[in-house]
Amino acid sequence: MAGLLIAIVGAESSGKSVLAQDLTLRLAEATGLRCTLVPELLRGWCEAAGRTPRADEQQGIAAEQTARIDAAALLNDIVLCDTTALMTAVYSQFLFEDSSLLLAGQNFHRRCALTLLTALDLPWVADGLQRDGPQVRGPVDAAIRRALSSARLGWSVVAGAGSARVDAALNAITPLLKARPMPRAGLFSRLADRQDALPEWRWACENCDVPECEHQDLRRKAGLLPQA
Template identity: 75%
Template structure:
């Protein structure tokens, strides 16, 4: 049985790669699960080509990213997908007015057990050819939300910096892992700690007409 796919998506310079690697290390060490990190293929492509992709090259990049994630899932319990074909589709839409990749991008997310959306609360940092600038982050974030919501797909926002951001991601992943764990929980370790924290949380009713509005999340963070 293939491992679980956890999608990590978001605008540029929002810590996706750092989060994916941190989750892979933390979950591997604390749970004993075979956790794999699927790096972003676009970064490698740009480094090798010395440029960003042309419109007609986007589909192959999206397909290769999906193949990389699904190949790792054949030998891992859990794969942290450091971006997905949906991000390629979103950039194709915004940069080239090409909507043709959206359906396949969303189809990949339907195969994912969880989607983590990295918030815009980190400063923009230049890094390689694929970074366009801070001004594109809000439109990309909005396009990702719009696509997922239009397809009826949920996501968990990951905000904060450093350890706080990692803990936010672990909070989102915990229910998924606990639901799939059949053996008794150990007396110590990540599972038992997260189980206790999960049990202490109040029951949430999540129904908001504006659940795709990032300002709501920013207000929540300020009130913490």
């Protein structure tokens, strides 16, 4: 059986890579399952090429990102995806006005058990060729939400600093693991108990800024629902 795919997407400098690393370690310790991280291909690509990709190179990067995730899923129980082909598609739209990669990116997320969207509550930090500046974070975040909403795909927003950010992600992931057999008991049982103790309204109003009303609003803007 292929591993559980957990996608982590978000605008630049929103903590995706750090969150993916921390979650991989925490989940492995908590569950005893085989957990792995598939890092962002684009980072290594830019370092090797000494530049950012051209429009005609985007499709190859997206396809290779997905291929690496699929290979990891054959050998592991849980795969943390530090960005996906959807992010390549969103940037192709944003930078090159090319929407041709969007459907493939959306279809990949249909295979994911969960999509985590990193909030824009962390300070922007420069990181070489990959980052364009804090001014692009809002538009890219909005584009990711439109891409997911237009395909009727759900997501959970992960906010907070440090351990609070990791805990927020674990709260979203824990329900997915309850039906899976665990090699050993331990921390996972405490995570599950904590999740069970959360009030029912917490995810809709406190830790998640995309409740159903926002999904409906985004779908109306995308033309998928009639205007109120």
